[in-house]
Amino acid sequence: MNEINQKISAARSCPICGKPVDAEFKPFCSKRCADIDLNRWLSGVYAIQAKEDEDEDGERPAEGEAGAT
């Protein structure tokens, strides 16, 4: 039973800094932490897109060489 209570209180902690969540900004403790999480999420998305671009770039030179010859 105690485990359930711990899970609930853990969910009420800000995932960024671990402070108690503010009802206005949940699941975060403040707008600042909500912004930090949003930026992390966005930069993660951009990182994935950049990786895909790199892979494409790596394949292109090989294809171009084969086509030129």
Ligand SMILES: [Zn+2]
């Ligand atoms: Zn926070």
